[in-house]
Amino acid sequence: MAGTNYLQFEIQYASIVLIWYDWILMLPLEIKYIWGSRIRISTVIYILCHYALPANVLYLLAISKVLKQSCNIWYKVIGCLSVLGRAAIIFSFVARAYAVWGRNRIVFLYLATIGIICVGLDIAHIPGLKCVSSSTIQIANDLLSILMVIFEFSSAILVSVRCIQVFKERSRSQSDDSTMTFWDLTFQQGIVYFSFISVLTMAAVILNFRTPAGFYQRLLNALTLPVSGLLTSRFILHLRKCEYELSASESRSAVASANTAHSESILSTIFEPEWDPVEVNSL
Numbered sequence: 612m613a614g615t616n617y618l619q620f621e622i623q624y625a626s627i628v629l630i631w632y633d634w635i636l637m638l639p640l641e642i643k644y645i646w647g648s649r650i651r652i653s654t655v656i657y658i659l660c661h662y663a664l665p666a667n668v669l670y671l672l673a674i675s676k677v678l679k680q681s682c683n684i685w686y687k688v689i690g691c692l693s694v695l696g697r698a699a700i701i702f703s704f705v706a707r708a709y710a711v712w713g714r715n716r717i718v719f720l721y722l723a724t725i726g727i728i729c730v731g732l733d734i735a736h737i738p739g740l741k742c743v744s745s746s747t748i749q750i751a752n753d754l755l756s757i758l759m760v761i762f763e764f765s766s767a768i769l770v771s772v773r774c775i776q777v778f779k780e781r782s783r784s785q786s787d788d789s790t791m792t793f794w795d796l797t798f799q800q801g802i803v804y805f806s807f808i809s810v811l812t813m814a815a816v817i818l819n820f821r822t823p824a825g826f827y828q829r830l831l832n833a834l835t836l837p838v839s840g841l842l843t844s845r846f847i848l849h850l851r852k853c854e855y856e857l858s859a860s861e862s863r864s865a866v867a868s869a870n871t872a873h874s875e876s877i878l879s880t881i882f883e884p885e886w887d888p889v890e891v892n893s894l
Contacts, residue, residue, distance in 0.1 A: 673689070711769075804843070
């Protein structure tokens with residue numbers, strides 16, 4: 612029991628330190644590109660993804676038995692905060708795939724359907740959350756862990772395939788326009804996210820089905836959602852920087868301006884989505 616408690620606290624402390632480190636590291640860019648520009652949908656998504664510390668602190672207080680009799684209630688509050696963070700991450704994934712595929716309706720419906728089900732399952736398991744043992748609504752948690760893996764794999768594959776298509780088109784045309792910055796960034800951040808989070812989510816699924824109910828089933832929860840949120844917020848921040856640089860290059864030439872407008876239309880779909888389909892070939 613002592614070893615279990617030690618591991619539980621160490622993982623939670625590591626999660627909080629990671630969040631603080633990322634806050635400090637990204638603060639200059641955040642001030643310039645997030646708070647220095649007008650509030651948009653992506654601003655709200657960024658806040659929900661990046662500022663996950665309250666949920667982690669509440670969870671630390673819960674396992675420290677500071678909350679005592681109200682522990683079960685606070686666990687449900689933590690669950691509500693987690694739902695908001697997960698919903699923001701899912702929204703950003705859907706918007707990114709939707710944008711790079713030229714507002715393709717099939718891509719949107721596929722990812723949005725899985726995403727909505729995931730958020731619904733996340734909400735459904737909140738009433739069963741408690742300090743001791745696992746949720747009393749375990750089926751919702753089991754389905755959520757499986758569907759999140761499917762969602763993340765699907766999003767990674769869709770975005771990677773589209774990026775590779777664009778890279779091939781650029782290679783054949785020997786074009787060196789400003790849109791490459793956006794596509795390189797999208798592909799790079801997608802690979803970084805998938806490399807880290809896929810390992811954690813797969814491990815979480817295995818623990819969920821192979822370990823007894825209780826702490827070990829929730830072992831990686833302190834890392835999976837916060838790390839996912841941090842990587843998603845970093846992607847939004849780098850996109851804001853990319854948008855800023857593209858806007859600054861508008862006056863260079865007529866060709867550059869056209870390419871810049873092309874990139875900005877993709878970025879605006881991510882930042883402020885308009886859910887009307889257009890042809891993929893128009894991208």
